[in-house]
Amino acid sequence: MMSYKSILIDQLTACYNDKSWFIPLAEILEDLTAEEAVIKNDNGQSIWSIVNHLIFWNEKWLERFKAGEFRLDHNIANDETFAVAQEQLNESGWKETLNRLENVFVSWRVVLEETEESKLTKQLPEYFDAPWWGVVSNLSIHNAYHVGQIMLLKKQIRV
Structure with missing residues (x-):
C-alpha cells in the first residue's frame, strides 16, 4: 500500500521534473529566455509572473509545513504573488528565478522524505480542519x- 508521503512526493515530482501525464515544469522552462518569459497573455500574466506565483505559494506552504502550525495570513494579496520586479528583468534574474523554483521543489521533496507519516494525517484547525x-x-x-x-503560454509565444 502506498503511503501519503509517497503519493505526495510523486505528485510534486510529476509537476516539476518527472514526465508522466504531462510535460513537467522544469522541461517546459529549460529553453525559455527571459525575453520570452515576460510576454503577457490577454489576462496580463506572463510565464515569469506565474512562476513567481508558484514560488510564493510553494515557499509559503513549505514554511508552514516545517513550522507544523501556523496562522492564516489574511493580508496576502494573491495578485501581488504574480509580481515581477523590474530590476530582475534580465537573463540573470530569470536564471535566479528558475533556481528558486527548483530549490523549493527540491526542498519539498527532502522535507516530505524526512517526514513521519503521522504528521501528514495531522488535522489543521486553522485551515478548515484539513489534514x-x-x-x-x-x-x-x-x-x-x-x-x-x-505550457499554453509557451505554445502561444512560439507559434
Missing part, C-alpha cells in the same frame, strides 16, 4: 493547473 496530506495534495493540484497555463 496536512490534503493541503499538500491541493498544492500539487494548484501547481499542475499553473503548469498547464505555462
Whole structure:
C-alpha cells in the first residue's frame, strides 16, 4: 500500500521534473529566455509572473509545513504573488528565478522524505480542519493547473 508521503512526493515530482501525464515544469522552462518569459497573455500574466506565483505559494506552504502550525495570513494579496520586479528583468534574474523554483521543489521533496507519516494525517484547525496530506495534495493540484497555463503560454509565444 502506498503511503501519503509517497503519493505526495510523486505528485510534486510529476509537476516539476518527472514526465508522466504531462510535460513537467522544469522541461517546459529549460529553453525559455527571459525575453520570452515576460510576454503577457490577454489576462496580463506572463510565464515569469506565474512562476513567481508558484514560488510564493510553494515557499509559503513549505514554511508552514516545517513550522507544523501556523496562522492564516489574511493580508496576502494573491495578485501581488504574480509580481515581477523590474530590476530582475534580465537573463540573470530569470536564471535566479528558475533556481528558486527548483530549490523549493527540491526542498519539498527532502522535507516530505524526512517526514513521519503521522504528521501528514495531522488535522489543521486553522485551515478548515484539513489534514496536512490534503493541503499538500491541493498544492500539487494548484501547481499542475499553473503548469498547464505555462505550457499554453509557451505554445502561444512560439507559434
